[in-house]
Amino acid sequence: MATADEIRELMRTEGAAVAENTQGFNAGRYDSVADLKDYEELKQAARSIKEDAIEELPDLLDQLTETVEANGGTVYIADDAADANDYIRNVVDERAADRVVKSKSMTSEEIEVNDALEADGVDVVETDLGEWVLQVADEAPSHIVAPAIHKSRESIAELFNERFDPEEPLETAEELTRFARKKLGEQIIDAEVGITGANFITADTGTMALVTSEGNARKTVAATDTHVAVAGVEKVIPTVGDLHPFIELIGRSGTGQDITSYVSLLTPPVDTPVVDFTDDETPLSAFESDRDFHLVLIDNGRLEMRDDDHLRETLYCIRCSACSNSCANFQSVGGHAFGGETYSGGIATGWEAGIEGLDVAEEFNDLCTGCTRCVNACPVGIDIPWINTVVRDRINRDKDAPGEWLVDGLTPDEEDDGAPLQKRFFGNFETVAKLGSATAPVSNWLAGTTLSRRAMDQILGIDPRRDLPTFERETLVDWAASRDSQVAEPERRAVLYPDLYTNHVQVERGKAAVKVLESLGVDVVVPPAPSSGRAPLSQGMIATATDHAERVTETLGPHIEGGRDVVVIEPSDHAMFTREYERLIDEAAFTDIAENSYEVFEYVFGLLDNGASIDSLTTVEGAEIAYHSHCQQRTLGLEAHTVAVLEDCGYDVVTSDVECCGMAGSFGYKSDYYELSMDVGDRLRTQLRDDGVQDRPVVASGTSCLEQIDALLERQPRHPIELLAT
Amino acid sequence: MESKRASFEGALEALGVTVSSTAESELEAAVTEAVTEPAVGIALDETVGDEAFSLTETPVTVDPTPVALREATTGVTGAELGIGDYGSLVLSMTEAASELVSLFVERHVAILHEEDIQPDMDAAVAEVDERFNETGGSAIIATGPSATADMGALVKGAHGPREVHVIIVEEGV
Incomplete structure (x- = not known):
């Protein structure tokens, strides 16, 4: 769990950039969905497609495997991260690739494929500009859509100037972008393997949708001859037609854009010829389109989540980030506090509990206050506060019960075991209030003394800077x-x-x-x-x-x-x-x-x-x-x-x-x-x-x-x- | 109600995408005016089956070498569909390397038949759905220039083109 000191430090170093960006996205969402006359209908359609897809998941996976293989690709369903990485390392090894270029994919962060490939001596290059900034800075994403949201323009300029020592120091966002485009552009055309994620994959045609703005995912696929797409098994939906509500909703719900610059609908292996970018004689159309495609679908706990009545909804998540941007606490601290190993924001509790376990979810789960502001923002209507509540309950039950002598009398609750003392105190506030009124005004005087405030701070974690409620004698x-x-x-x-x-x-x-x-x-x-x-x-x-x-x-x-x-x-x-x-x-x-x-x-x-x-x-x-x-x-x-x-x-x-x-x-x-x-x-x-x-x-x-x-x-x-x- | 074309052009303008329109017979002049040299393109006449689309009377190098592509400022391709409510273009991915020509350049000039403008995203996805299910294939729904906000402010022109221009080829003119 993030301590007061850690939270204070994050708010000091990253808070301003996180606040500005998330609030901008959130305001953009309100404006953008207001333009959509059938917003609620689209959300309902999206929800129902996801519900049905998760219900039918085993059949859809079979159908998708058949389709992709008929298209000339390969499907591998990996049990966990290690299994997925072994498969991908093997593909890269067989291609004898020196360099792998990647477009942004949270699922590839989840399995930490970069580390696995780098251990084999492969040069792995993130091509999404935000991801690249983090790769250069050796930092973790703080947001599932805009990973470097915690970094200001000034801090990126400082990083680049120090690391690359350009002839003219870089300063503006335009200069930084030009510099990154040039540097990454050279590396992309020189790479053998391209790794992408997939926002959606349709079982009918084996088409994957990639939602991006920079064009790096397009280049990652077009410029390499071996395409590895990494996605969770939950990304499968039945048909190309089912993509419609998601295309309209995902950008609006996330960063507040009506639509991102590129929605790639790829049915790999694609027809684009594989060219040698140094060739000065052969016309483009004379190159062959000789491409390999590997779809790596990752279970890593998801099929168990599917069987869990409370975590199942997490699998409907389309990773748009609406729950992060609409969250008051996230707006202040970002994903470095409000996040687990990979995912951040309200829905991360479901993902991290299902993928990593309760111990990881516990590190940040308390930051969801149950305010429900994410509920209407979520394009697939996930009850995110409920998932947080259920996981909190499970975390409580995982703990040893606090000493009975401490809670005796104050906690006439139904909790057999678990909930820590502070939670049981607040959870049983009714008892405190009854006692408070019955003994007012003495209860108010006593509660206000320095001595009791110190005790409350130490035993119950109640901050002494807060005024306590004053109980009325007559209810x-x-x-x-x-x-x-x-x-x-x-x-x-x-x-x-x-x-x-x-x-x-x-x-x-x-x-x-x-x-x-x-x-x-x-x-x-x-x-x-x-x-x-x-x-x-x-x-x-x-x-x-x-x-x-x-x-x-x-x-x-x-x-x-x-x-x-x-x-x-x-x-x-x-x-x-x-x-x-x-x-x-x-x-x-x-x-x-x-x-x-x-x-x-x-x-x-x-x-x-x-x-x-x-x-x-x-x-x-x-x-x-x-x-x-x-x-x-x-x-x-x-x-x-x-x-x-x-x-x-x-x-x-x-x-x-x-x-x-x-x-x-x-x-x-x-x-x-x-x-x-x-x-x-x-x-x-x-x-x-x-x-x-x-x-x-x-x-x-x-x-x-x-x-x-x-x-x-x-x-x-x-x-x-x-x-x-x- | 606003026509499909009017809403399409309005959406393009909001995206910062410039538009010109032309009769088929004047296409080469329109292309010449729209490109910034050096310009490369793909062989549209083979897809359309009409000599007006051959681009021979333009400064565009059709079917360039990879090096010529990298040195080009402008890439000229066709667009399969336009989407009225978003100002999006549906770009197909062909063996003629339209994906490379529309992507590895600073300025993308897309040629679109007026009758291929769909009213909205719903209709466009339905068209794509039908094609994918009949003949397979891939497509890009491209909306405005490539962009990033990752460097602390919105910048147009990230990995893909910084400018997009659409030439609408008018019906029956």
Whole structure:
């Protein structure tokens, strides 16, 4: 696991370049997919092609092998990296090749074929300019599509000037590119073997699609007589026609380009003649097209992933990098922290767990906070946060249980073994909150002492620089029980779910919600209810989260049956009910709670839309406000409802567009991640301090976001529902 | 609705690809105007079966030697299809080395029949699918010049051409 020191160092040395590039790609993605009128349909088509292909994989591999052999090529299915490398070394040896040129391929990084060939004395040259920079610098990729994303132009110029000592020092991107093109161009035409990856391979014709921009993959194939394509077995799809959605989606989803310069559709061996580039007499067409083609398909754990109900989705990944670019933490640290042996970003947890093992996934898995911003960005709809949660659960279970004396009483969870103390503390936050309210204000005084903060830091890894929540003595449930409903003839009846924070800490927003709903004609009850399970789920404690989910549905079920809607203030809990519970409880129970639950502003919007009068609420005339929505709320498409209601109430609203505030539940409290959390938060701070925004009061929907903004700004933020109450 | 050709030309312009159009009979003049010498090309007339495509009255060296190819500034090839919504060209890979001529040069001049402009990517992939399944083969979907952002800023002209020019041969003119 990356330590606070390692993360700090990476943010210092690589953070600026990573942030600029990933945010550029991410903004480009939003723009580019917005131009695509059938974006959602294309994503669904892509998803379903991949689902079917993985389902039919053994048959497709048989069909592909037959087709490629009929075309005159050879197929080798390698069990693992060593097997693949032995085969490739043999091909290179039989060709008696001195030089192998390569175009960019993550799968070839996975098997480390360069090392294997170099050990045989072969000169291996990366021709993708980013990969070449890293080869010269002897560094690892920090991004699956743009491998040298962590390097600035200045650092590349410095590297080249030092290593190659050109007559005129290189400075601009144009000069650096020209220099690399010339140097690599000479090496490409002099090579015997070309190694490429493959983004997709079609079983019907044996056609491989290569998605590139520089033209180096085209040259790598055209200028050599022996082509070795290295790809994971999961890259096979049925037909050439199936390529269509992927061609439209891959560039847009990744770097935000509508399409990359070249999509090569190669059915090797290709017809292009093999020429001697020093020949001054023979016309091009007089050369023979005498080519060898080897397709090396790599298992290396993938077929076991196919049999794993939770890791299988990883195999749908088309390596576009959308999950990296849309990830707030990745934007700050890049793939050198948020990555394993080969792969980086959110989906890397699935790849590294399946290919390398849990120990490698553990090194970076905590950097996924479950914010879900990658979910809608993924062109094949992979539930990347769920894969991270499952792997975290497995990592927890791999560990020895912490001493019972430490957790006794504080952790009434369902975890038989495993989860480390810090995770169990945050996962059982409900117990802490109950105790905190019951003993407030003493609990707050005690928690704030230097001595307890030091103990929390040492035992639980809670960063002393974070303010702790202040527990209220009277919970929302207690308050609601002490008063009668204010609505005589209700239009609707609702149960306001007392989420952990609203019930124990931010009780005022709960009271405001009750008052707003009542003034719109809703009869509201606030019964005691278990916490949603969000806290244990985020720590990878799935059994405990499932227990919460079952108890929540048992508690709310009778209310729903009695005709009440479920209204939820905390967006992360609403997302549990409408998204995550699908994984935890049976289908009927999930449908019941998901269909009857509403985020509080979604509910208010619906009430107003159905005739409730805005005049029952506090309205203003053009007052300016800044609104930060919540990551999981945005993924569910529910930011717009809050904005619309605030505008209806007369507010002039500007919204932030950062992917996450950086707090993400317990993440920002952890000593190892506090500084990263603040670095992510800094992007939100910048937006909230922009011209025209800096004097606006701030409202935010999520508990974590409110805490983070409170730490970032002088202005104290509030939940927007508090603006509406009369 | 915008015509296929108009959307194609709009997309090319956005990519920084220049366009000219010509009648078949004036093709050689259009090619002469579009190339920067030294220029090489492949024998289009053999594929098209029309002498207007022979390039004999142009500065283009047809079927050059490898050394001439490396010394050339411009490469002239045909394009199989144009794709209206992306401004892409579908380039086939032939035994006549069209792949080399369109790639190992600074400036690629592609000759495209107006009737080969497809409205969108869906239609173009369907065409390619049909051809691959009938006769096999390979193709490049090429969109704009080669490019890289790996050196700290977007640069046009990485390993492939830095400039692309499309000559549209108009129907029935």
